[in-house]
Amino acid sequence: MDSKIDEAKLIDSGEVYIAHPPHIWSGFSTAKVMYIVLAVLALPFAAAVYFFGLRALYLIIISMATALITEFAIKKLRKKPFYMDGSALITGLLFALVLPPRIPFWMAIIGAAFSIAIAKEAFGGLGFNIFNPALAGRAFLAICFPTAMTSWYFPAKWFVPGYAAADALTSASPLSESYIYEGTRAALYKDLFFGNIAGSIGETSALAILIGGIILIALKLIDWKIPVIFIGTVALGSLIFGNDVLFQVLSGGLMIGAFFMATDYVTSPVTGAGRIIFAFGAGIITLLIRNFGSLPEGVAFSILIMNAFTPLIDKYVRPKPFGFVRTIVKKDGKRK
Amino acid sequence: MNIISRKPRFVSGLRLKENKKSEHSPISVIPPPPRVIIPMQMHAGAECSLLVQRGDKVKTGQLIAQSDAFVSAKIHSTITGTVKSILKTVSPATSTIISAVEITSKIAEQQQDGRLDSDTANAGLEEEKVFDDSGHIKSAEEFRIFLKKVESEQGAGLIQKIKDAGIVGLGGAAFPTHVKLSVPEGKKIDTVILNGCECEPYITADHRMMLEYSMEILAGAYVIFKILGPQKVIIAIENNKEDAIKLIADKIFELGLENIFSISALPSRYPMGAEKTLIKNILKRKVPVGGLPLNVGVVVQNVSTAKAIFDAVAYDKPLIERAITITGDIIKPVNLMVRIGTLVGDLKNYFGVLKEKPYDFIFGGPMTGFSVANMNFPIVKGTGCVLVKEGMDLTEKNCIRCSRCVSVCPMNLMPLMYGTYAKNNMWEQCRQYYIESCIECGSCAYVCPSAIPLVGYIKTGKAVLARKK
Numbered sequence: 001m002d003s004k005i006d007e008a009k010l011i012d013s014g015e016v017y018i019a020h021p022p023h024i025w026s027g028f029s030t031a032k033v034m035y036i037v038l039a040v041l042a043l044p045f046a047a048a049v050y051f052f053g054l055r056a057l058y059l060i061i062i063s064m065a066t067a068l069i070t071e072f073a074i075k076k077l078r079k080k081p082f083y084m085d086g087s088a089l090i091t092g093l094l095f096a097l098v099l100p101p102r103i104p105f106w107m108a109i110i111g112a113a114f115s116i117a118i119a120k121e122a123f124g125g126l127g128f129n130i131f132n133p134a135l136a137g138r139a140f141l142a143i144c145f146p147t148a149m150t151s152w153y154f155p156a157k158w159f160v161p162g163y164a165a166a167d168a169l170t171s172a173s174p175l176s177e178s179y180i181y182e183g184t185r186a187a188l189y190k191d192l193f194f195g196n197i198a199g200s201i202g203e204t205s206a207l208a209i210l211i212g213g214i215i216l217i218a219l220k221l222i223d224w225k226i227p228v229i230f231i232g233t234v235a236l237g238s239l240i241f242g243n244d245v246l247f248q249v250l251s252g253g254l255m256i257g258a259f260f261m262a263t264d265y266v267t268s269p270v271t272g273a274g275r276i277i278f279a280f281g282a283g284i285i286t287l288l289i290r291n292f293g294s295l296p297e298g299v300a301f302s303i304l305i306m307n308a309f310t311p312l313i314d315k316y317v318r319p320k321p322f323g324f325v326r327t328i329v330k331k332d333g334k335r336k
Numbered sequence: 337m338n339i340i341s342r343k344p345r346f347v348s349g350l351r352l353k354e355n356k357k358s359e360h361s362p363i364s365v366i367p368p369p370p371r372v373i374i375p376m377q378m379h380a381g382a383e384c385s386l387l388v389q390r391g392d393k394v395k396t397g398q399l400i401a402q403s404d405a406f407v408s409a410k411i412h413s414t415i416t417g418t419v420k421s422i423l424k425t426v427s428p429a430t431s432t433i434i435s436a437v438e439i440t441s442k443i444a445e446q447q448q449d450g451r452l453d454s455d456t457a458n459a460g461l462e463e464e465k466v467f468d469d470s471g472h473i474k475s476a477e478e479f480r481i482f483l484k485k486v487e488s489e490q491g492a493g494l495i496q497k498i499k500d501a502g503i504v505g506l507g508g509a510a511f512p513t514h515v516k517l518s519v520p521e522g523k524k525i526d527t528v529i530l531n532g533c534e535c536e537p538y539i540t541a542d543h544r545m546m547l548e549y550s551m552e553i554l555a556g557a558y559v560i561f562k563i564l565g566p567q568k569v570i571i572a573i574e575n576n577k578e579d580a581i582k583l584i585a586d587k588i589f590e591l592g593l594e595n596i597f598s599i600s601a602l603p604s605r606y607p608m609g610a611e612k613t614l615i616k617n618i619l620k621r622k623v624p625v626g627g628l629p630l631n632v633g634v635v636v637q638n639v640s641t642a643k644a645i646f647d648a649v650a651y652d653k654p655l656i657e658r659a660i661t662i663t664g665d666i667i668k669p670v671n672l673m674v675r676i677g678t679l680v681g682d683l684k685n686y687f688g689v690l691k692e693k694p695y696d697f698i699f700g701g702p703m704t705g706f707s708v709a710n711m712n713f714p715i716v717k718g719t720g721c722v723l724v725k726e727g728m729d730l731t732e733k734n735c736i737r738c739s740r741c742v743s744v745c746p747m748n749l750m751p752l753m754y755g756t757y758a759k760n761n762m763w764e765q766c767r768q769y770y771i772e773s774c775i776e777c778g779s780c781a782y783v784c785p786s787a788i789p790l791v792g793y794i795k796t797g798k799a800v801l802a803r804k805k
Binding site: 014019022024025032066087126127128266271307319 | 352353359495535537612616622623624627694695696697698699702703704705706707708709710711723725726727728730733734735736737738739741746747748749750752753769770773776778782783786787789791793795
């Protein structure tokens with residue numbers, strides 16, 4: 001009780017701390033959310049490196065570094081505080097995961113910089129961007145460098161002794177009409193599920209994405225409604241169109257899109273009903289592009305299109321408050 | 337016969353760290369303070385006008401202010417002494433400027449420095465013995481005598497006694513109790529809920545009240561039962577207070593009241609004790625927006641209010657003291673019975689040793705309480721807790737639309753929208769997202785990863801919209 005005098009002085013001096021309620025906080029900060037998502041993304045990251053070799057690793061590191069540096073520079077330019085909250089790292093990583101394995105590094109740098117500078121910071125930074133930055137970056141590259149962005153390769157098998165990078169074989173995207181798989185149907189499903197197939201470095205392994213997605217759902221960091229309804233809509237639609245349902249679900253960017261892109265907090269609706277509409281819409285657009293569009297794959301564009309609808313969905317799909325009573329307006333204009 | 341019904345674990349709500357540090361500290365009655373400041377509005381409703389003047393001698397329990405308005409509560413002097421001054425203060429209920437009266441006792445005149453020594457304090461205590469508040473019902477026999485007394489009275493007479501005692505809801509909202517018990521013609525109350533949830537962390541005053549004044553609480557509840565004539569009285573207690581659940585159940589059997597009273601043991605989730613969520617969880621009824629519990633045939637009263645009602649009916653004792661918890665980042669959290677109007681600065685002996693940095697002195701719980709601006713703030717009728725905490729110093733970041741606030745909101749609102757619109761002064765849009773339905777429980781701001789002070793924005797929004805009307 002030796003500092004009793006200080007206590008009396010302090011209270012009498014009237015120096016008190018004032019804050020709004022609540023006076024306690026969960027401590028679960030934005031940065032924690034981001035780093036947990038980053039940790040979970042280590043799974044598709046590992047799959048990317050496993051199947052596409054060191055080049056995939058370089059692509060990821062370059063993209064993440066570019067994203068971080070761009071964010072820092074833009075924040076300084078805008079004279080806004082820079083927080084190391086991990087959001088730029090997630091954008092960089094997700095962006096790299098949807099790139100083809102052999103895209104030139106300078107293109108990846110341009111794309112990652114576009115993701116952060118234009119798709120995110122130009123709209124006001126984290127929380128204000130309308131479009132998913134990683135997908136916006138990918139769409140930008142797809143328009144600027146269509147050839148590089150559609151050159152697919154078989155997994156590099158870098159772990160096979162005596163394999164040289166020059167041996168890489170080109171392949172058509174599994175979703176394109178010219179794709180031919182040499183093997184049984186079951187072997188194809190197996191390769192699609194584990195990721196031993198041509199495609200963007202992070203999207204091929206459905207297994208890695210599925211495990212990561214389930215972890216995020218279990219931690220209540222993402223809403224199960226978006227991936228389940230998105231994938232469910234595509235599956236049901238493929239059934240109606242007479243496509244191979246399992247093939248449609250496992251190939252292309254659907255898995256990574258549904259679990260990691262469409263669930264992006266900032267660019268998806270906040271209410272349960274809104275998310276159902278969002279995921280359903282994305283599923284329908286994916287189906288339309290895959291079946292009738294000129295592109296073999298449409299997940300990225302379907303999510304970007306639905307991103308544009310998000311503010312509208314949040315405006316019109318409002319939950320009714322607790323104990324809501326509908327006011328009935330009669331024909332004579334009087335409220336009942 | 338089993339009178340305890342247990343609710344399933346999977347009800348919605350937040351699991352907060354309870355921090356009920358003072359739950360084993362009995363409520364100790366402390367000597368009356370040397371001075372009190374009594375605001376003229378410690379309740380929801382109209383401000384009272386003073387009946388005394390500067391220099392008047394007042395006695396403990398003497399009526400000093402009242403109002404002609406229906407929704408208002410009488411105010412009594414809480415110590416014996418002299419009216420020293422009439423000053424202006426900020427209403428704890430509405431944040432408007434109101435009058436307050438400062439009363440000083442003999443002790444204060446003798447001891448200018450404001451600290452009490454025990455001899456003078458005891459002498460003062462003798463002088464204060466105006467009420468026969470031996471306070472306790474000691475046996476079932478005494479309880480039955482009280483019940484007979486209640487039975488012989490008319491409902492209107494009982495309500496008048498409660499009104500004369502100036503009783504308000506002691507759970508925090510401080511709504512005048514006689515108004516709540518005056519049910520309009522045509523409305524039938526079928527259930528009375530006695531709220532002993534105390535869902536906020538830290539606070540233990542109601543818990544201790546249930547343990548130490550269980551008979552009196554049941555007696556007060558019986559008065560409510562007599563006035564309203566419901567089919568049943570349900571005592572709602574969170575299951576983190578098993579001792580209180582067991583004790584009250586035993587008392588109900590001992591007194592043979594199991595036909596009227598039952599206990600609902602609820603999982604400890606925040607905000608379980610909020611009227612609307614409580615009614616939903618116990619009775620599956622939803623109070624309509626802008627409506628009162630009586631719209632669904634329910635009246636909710638706090639357990640401490642029931643004790644005050646007992647005091648009023650049994651001894652004609654006005655509401656001059658209440659149990660509060662003093663807790664937080666202090667060495668020895670305690671529960672105290674303090675006079676209304678006691679200044680928080682005069683309770684500083686109970687805060688113990690504080691480090692040399694600004695502390696947040698919070699009136700109420702950590703989720704809904706407000707920080708006081710200085711140490712001359714009085715304990716009022718609705719204050720259940722003084723929480724002393726180190727300031728949190730959070731930096732507000734951008735909303736990332738994670739929708740955690742949407743999923744925790746007990747009123748099914750979209751709190752993130754209030755933050756966005758409030759920053760741009762778009763108050764009409766706040767109304768379109770039903771800002772008026774918010775009960776300000778603070779769950780949204782508690783979970784917000786970006787540390788956005790949503791409750792602050794909501795309070796501002798509601799105030800702006802109320803002024804526009």
